[in-house]
Amino acid sequence: MFEAAELGHKLSKGEYKRIEPKLRADLLDAQFDLSKNGAFPVVILISGVRGAGKGETVNLLNEWMDPRHIHAFAFDNPSDEERERPAMWRYWRALPPKGRIGILFGSWYTAPIIDRVFKRTSGKDLIRSIDEINHFERMLADEGALILKFWFHLSKKRQKKRLRALESDPKTSWRITKRDWDFFELYDRFYRISEETLRRTSSAAAPWIVVEGSDAEYRAVTVGKVLLEALRKRLALKKERRVPKSQAAPIVKPVDRVNMLARMDLELALDRKIYAKKVEKLQSRLALATRHPKFARHDVVCVFEGMDAAGKGGAIRRVTAAVDARLYHTIPVAAPTDEERAQPYLWRFWRHVPRKGRITIYDRSWYGRVLVERIEGFCSEADWMRAYAEINDFEEQLAANGAVVLKFWLQISKEEQLRRFKEREATRFKRFKITAEDWRNREKWSAYQEAAADMIERTSTDRAPWTLIEANDKYHARVKVLSTLVQAIESALGKSW
């Protein structure tokens, strides 16, 4: 991929002077259209070799366009808040909202490539990282982001020349350190590994554009033109066609309509006295485990899903009652805020990912995408179909970072729901818990059951399994939730804790 970027491309100053004013005005126009209709975010990655003019080019873009609607982020060493979360968390934080341009220096490509260059990882690790990146970028693209990835290249000879030039100019000499020269020694290896990475991650939705970095005018105009053309093309699309939809594979429905939810034994129940004893014991184990010094190295993500009145709130309270209030946050999932609506749908969950030693409990979650959004048609079939894989990717990252990930589906029968609805309406105190919407959702009972069964089948993984909770009897349900959670945390802490 790099050969074409070693041809010594250049643009004369005269050419540049002729092209620049119009390019600049056009870019500003396109940017204005983008902010005005706010239809999609623009994610620009800037990568490549040292000394190839990455910083200079971005500065120029900022000068050409309205810097108030561009945010540039540099990713050096992660902060401690970032280190305690999955590696992608810091990039999610920096994603531009719709209508804005985000320029990321040193993106999610840096660590996989550099780690491999220094042999801190294996070839297999690199392939895995590439796979994860492809998933992530496809998700971004499916969510509507315009993604442009620029790689600034210099031939070995030119890079050496450039580093020497920077070093000998007193104004820039401090920018070149021994580390740069050490890295230069690895040029060939870096070339090979980055070329492989680029080849495997260049897609129609997130293409790499390799730019020869030796001539300032050439690289500036190249980047400017690519950006302009991409903006114009996307802005010209009708709004509904802007998001390239993945092809949806049909979901096969079991012809006998038997699924694992239908097979659950909802008669399971516990006597009140036994319940009280068990809960006390489990809560005390949970209290001890979460207060143990070793717990500071772990984090827990809990998801509660289920039909209305399935007892999610009650189960959550039996958990939180045992945990120090300083250690957990409960996130009730309601309508997204406008800042959340301007981002991919997983963004509002990523922002609450816990740091080490903390617990986040989601009362309803990202699974809304494949439940309510699917059923109510808030997103297209292609959108919720791709969500299964996106969700698996998300949870895989949480688990890989050491989180205990638990997902509870609380299942009740249709009759039990009716009983509880009526009970709620009769109790002054619980009346606020029942709304017209609950009754409307109830009419779609079997659609929800079908969607839930699909969801469980497609997103129950080794590292982030679903636990099905028979919830007609609240006592049984709460004990099963607590004991699943306690066992998972204890086992994460290890035997010796």
Place this chain on the structure above:
Amino acid sequence: MFEAAELGHKLSKGEYKRIEPKLRADLLDAQFDLSKNGAFPVVILISGVRGAGKGETVNLLNEWMDPRHIHAFAFDNPSDEERERPAMWRYWRALPPKGRIGILFGSWYTAPIIDRVFKRTSGKDLIRSIDEINHFERMLADEGALILKFWFHLSKKRQKKRLRALESDPKTSWRITKRDWDFFELYDRFYRISEETLRRTSSAAAPWIVVEGSDAEYRAVTVGKVLLEALRKRLALKKERRVPKSQAAPIVKPVDRVNMLARMDLELALDRKIYAKKVEKLQSRLALATRHPKFARHDVVCVFEGMDAAGKGGAIRRVTAAVDARLYHTIPVAAPTDEERAQPYLWRFWRHVPRKGRITIYDRSWYGRVLVERIEGFCSEADWMRAYAEINDFEEQLAANGAVVLKFWLQISKEEQLRRFKEREATRFKRFKITAEDWRNREKWSAYQEAAADMIERTSTDRAPWTLIEANDKYHARVKVLSTLVQAIESALGKSW
């Protein structure tokens, strides 16, 4: 203040059992009203001596109420992202939005008290901190927050007993370290200093409630009742009366209508060639200064204000053109998002306070409070009158943390504005820059001038001065902005850089 909390208050288990169910139901009800109407946030501080049941009480509150609408935060050591900003930044991050309850353990009181106990600060420092806290809490209260500050107290004898008990129970012994006993040695000093602090910071709007911590039932019911009563009282107020307004002092208008804006010499101008040379020189100084390794220890906050078409955008671009795009963010101030509207008005500016080595440029700013909001009546007179002091407090904190704070007022004449409006309307390219609102604002020219003059007079401080920019001539304006900024940064870097 502590004597009454050494009387050995207690509540029998029987009493507690009688009171608890009703108290709990009432609290849940009040909390539901609070979330439903979302009219104000509740800020609860939890402080006091070790072993007095702070954690236990908060856990109980969480159990009694709906934990999904309570967020508890513990403030131990600041993260590196927090350490690089003013000390209050981490608390601003944690403020609950309207309709929610935030419980803060180890609040803004911890450092001032502990530092004084260990003699890391002087008595004068403590008084200064107390002063700052009083300002901050008054602002919160004026913005509508319900603030309750609980201090959990134990007599010396009881604390000793409690620490011993924790230490001897294998389940809790790990919680007591040598540090706790070292601190216990300082009990008398801690008593004196915290009592003084509480005395000086207890106000009607943010009262301290001292709770004897030795009896679990007594302290739980006390806190529950205080919270319930406070919630009910505030919820009962008519919405418009909920925010206790400070008394507004009248602004004295100069009877001759001469203010410093009127005295500015708007004829100041620069020849284009001289301008080009000067800008180039200043930009190169700015580029060098912000790229210097020493700059990593500083941060810069720039505010641009001025009438429409005063040239703010153009001046900002001459600044950003010289700075590495990775180092600055420009924040264009538009309508607040709904997350921002649920917070005190300064919140949306606090969230963009730069870390060290970074620059934040606000294109319009918190001064909107005393300009557009004052003039359009978006807030009451009392609100914008108190804003001067609140803004001074905010900027003082930025400066005290080492930020270079610069505020530019770009002044043009009414005729020049008209000329530019017409020019903008005539230029295809600039047409989007002129709206009906701009023409409406123009009709209120003198009101804006008056408000701006008041603003400058009341918020120009040593550490965060206003620079008045004669802006009828864009060249003169840009050069003055750049040279002011360059000099300020260079002087912050010190002579030797």
